[in-house]
Amino acid sequence: MELSIEYYLILSAFMFIIGVIGVLIRRNAIVVFMSIELMLNSANLTMVAFSSYLGNSIGQLFVFFVMTVAAAEAAIGLAIIIAMFRNKKTLNIDEINILKW
Amino acid sequence: MSLQFILFILFGLISAASSVLMITRKDVVVSALFLVLNFAGLAGIYITLNAQFIAVVQVIVYAGAIMVLFLFVIMLLRPENEKKFLEANPSIKIFAVIIGAVIFFQLVYLIFFSSAHNPVNASVEASIKAGTIEEIGKQLYTNYILPFEAAGFLLLAATIGALVLAKKKF
Structure with missing residues (x-):
């Protein structure tokens, strides 16, 4: 393939870093959760890029498993967010500090 | 200027710009919609990588199922808007951006320096063959049957866990 793999890896690194910054700067629990999804997606992009450039389908198989785990994680995480909102009436993660000593 | 390069630039710009816009908008619904756009752009990038099956699954599972779940929860909770990007507590945000850039x-x-010697x-x-659903399905149902069953079990556990967590009293 004429386009070299570095382009894909740099796009993936950029999206991962944006996800990290999103987790660090945002105070809304749902947006923090969406940033985690963004990081999972950038890892997927790396795996698909290597799988395609090596001509080996195992990487895409693992992307399939990552998507399964992401779906389970989204369901559980949103259930936790709903339970948290019911108890504290807020989604701001600075105010949800019941585990802080 | 090959077609792969043009499509990569197009979808890559869409993904990168929408990811930046996602973390800088203060409205949660707008953030979620930009994340959907990001997933759609990623599906286009998977197409340029000859990964047709993963591209379709990306649109159906991520942009379809997971983001609808997010938007549904946002609709139920209606969270208040945050303050604008660098207004509340700017020092930790500047620190985060610096750490991210480093x-x-x-x-x-x-x-760049690890791939120079062995490209x-x-x-x-081979790349097209690796992305077809035949090849992935063959691996999934022969060599990787145990992880496949474990993934099914994980989804069952997640369903039960979400039901228990979202119950009225626990």
């Missing part, structure tokens, strides 16, 4: 340049350095590049035919 790690990004480390990664770029690593990518990875398969033929286009």
